[in-house]
Amino acid sequence: MLKSFFVFIRFYLFWLLFFFLDRLLFLIYFSDRISHIGLGEIGSTFLYALRLDSSMIAYISVIPILFYLILLFLPRYKFPVNIGKYYVLFFVLIFSIITIFNLNLYREWGSKINYRALDLAFNSTKEAVASSSSSPILLSLSILIGFILAAAFLAQKLLDFKIKDHIEPIWKKASIAFTMLALLFLAIRGGWQLSPINQSMAYFSNETVLNHAAVNTEWNLIHDILSNKYGKDNPYKYYSRKEAQKILSEIYKKPTEDTPILLNSKQPNVVLIILESYTAELVGILGGEKGVTPNTDRLAREGILFEEIYAAAGRTDKGVLASISAFPAQAIRSVMKQSNKQEKLPGIAQEFEKQSYSTSFYYGGESEFFNMKSYVLSHGYKKLVDQHSFQRKDMNSKWGAYDDKVFTKQLADMDNSKQPFFSTILTLTNHEPFEIPVERKYKGENVNDQFRSTMFYTDSCLGAYLTDAKKKAWYKNTLFVIIADHGHRLPNDLPEFEARKYRIPLIFYGDVIKPEFKGLKISKTGSQTDLVATLLNQVKIDASRYTWSKDLLNPSTPGFAFFNWDNGFGFATKEQVISYDNVGKNIILHKNKANLKLDNQLLRYGQAHMQEVFQQYLDL
Secondary structure (H helix, E strand, C coil), X not given: CHHHHHHHHHHHHHHHHHHHHHHHHHHHHCHHHHCCCCHHHHXXXXXXXXXXXXXXXXXXXXXXXXXXXXXXXXXXXXXXXXXXXXXXXHHHHHHHHHHHHHHHHHHHHCCCCCHHHHHHHHHCHHHHHHHCCCCCHHHHHHHHHHHHHHHHHHHHHHCCCCCCCCCCCHHHHHHHHHHHHHHHHXXXXXXXXXXXXXXXXXXXXXXXXXXXXXXXXXXHHHHHHHHHHHCCCCCCCXXXXXXXXXXXXXXXXXXXXXXXXXECCCCCEEEEEXXXXXXXXXXXXHCCCCCCCHHHHHHHHHCEEEEEEECCCCCHHHHHHHHHHCCCCECCECHHHCHHXXXXXXXXXXXXXXXXXXXXXXXXXXXXXXXHHHHHHCCCCCEEECHHHCCHHHECCCCEECHHHHHHHHHHHHCCCCCCEEEEEEXXXXXXXXXXXXXXXXXXXXXXXXXXXXXXXXXXXXXXXXXXXXCCCCHHHEEEEEEECCCCCCCCCCCCCCHHHHEEEEEEECCCECHHHCCXXXXXXXXXXXXXXXXXXXXXXXXXXXXXXXXXXXXXXXXXXXXXXXXXXXXXXXXXXXXXXXXXXXXXXXXXXXXXXXXXXXXXHHHHHHHHHHHHHHHC
8 A cells, every 4th residue: 555655655755856947947047146145045935836736746646546546446447647748748848848838928027938828829829929039939949858868867766656445444445535535625825724735835035926826827827717707706805995095085185276277379279199019128318228218209309298107017918908997907817808797997098089079099000909909999089090900011020010000190191080089009010029111220139139129110100100190281380299018128127026127108298388488397206097187187178087197287186196016016106116925915115215114104005906997906
């Protein structure tokens, strides 16, 4: 009987070593991020990983153990050795592929492979391929082959599925079955403790990358799929609903002063330009690298620049919805994907449509991507132009039409559009794989210079568009609003929790701005969601439906911004910016020197946002 137990012990040891190699590979791959950490702390990663690894091994063991226990009571049948080998081979191949995808995804998103990544891969395959085009293909394939060979070597040395026949009394077999099932249950659950096992049990360090390394990749993926697909509860409960709303009421107060009107027209045309991945890290006038965005810098000096704006999150679907519906990002979920929910949100184009504006939306890519077409057409846009309106020769090989073609088409169409109009342009070229139809400004082949070149290209398209727009009859009565959909980890390889990754430009520009306000800089901290109220109040349209949006031009409006990622959030004010890890339950970033009282206050505000935003999403 002990020989049978040894078979499963060897099975356990094999998978333990497999996950050890997986984790070691992760740490080597991201060695630049842990080079400042001591070897002792890095080594602790493997120790703290054991509980989640054991839980995942228990999940893998369910079918073999059940099969074994059934055959235990059927002595004439033997455990099929070949089936056991194929079973292991299947999971080795699947887990090895997940390992490689996880390395590349973590480099881009700062989070491990999750439900959102799989959803993108299966439902938006073309876009997923485009997003991964900057990944080192040859290196990834080499690592995959090497990893599979290493696993095969371990399997050959450790695994043995030759289980002997058992001639034992029935009571002993029942005891064996009960013991094995109990151990299996405990391993899956992570022990006797009150709370079942979760990611936080692997967290041990103030270094986020080590905590992420300690979390078993496959266990995390399964947990995330189940939470997203079937989870109906709010995972961000910090307070009672009433208390969370009370905390939010402290900062979302009705302004006590009137908003100054900076426009010389009561009913101007409005063009909202949402720029792909337009990070403040490369916008010179915002303190970023000089020379990458000369046109944006010029427009900011000639218009109204909002200097401290943060994106709601790090992906386009969330940034577009935050800009148009003023609804904050929902961390692990995306409301744009669910038509039954997003249709209940308001949209800024709806407000302009009520005022007899003609409305249009221009995007050079596939409008079905992430359900964007459904969102656009259900939120007041009467005309949608996407990649089907452009010639093949004008297409980026991965995403769609290059930015200059989209700007040119929108410019021409506005000549025939009924005025006043509200038109939105969403660019796409400044995205992996960073392809442009012109010579690159930055000659380096590294991904950072490729990113700089595509951003320089988008900036040049924006400058050319506004230069040509000045020749149009409708230009004098048009306000141009320029914002990014989100920031980017490049060119400084910023981790997901780094607040700088979310900082973006917001600019009002055009002759419709009163001369005395041109060149104005607004230093108040604000969010992407604040665009709606700020803009609507300038044209005297009621913004009361947008409860998460505040008017940045009103003197009595408090300055703050909330942003989030898969399992954490940030909160910014003029005095401090913090980032909070929701799994580790601790503040992992302070922009300025830690201040216990101020940090705790910002933490309360951030937690209340995280809880109430997700609850409102569930309630939609």
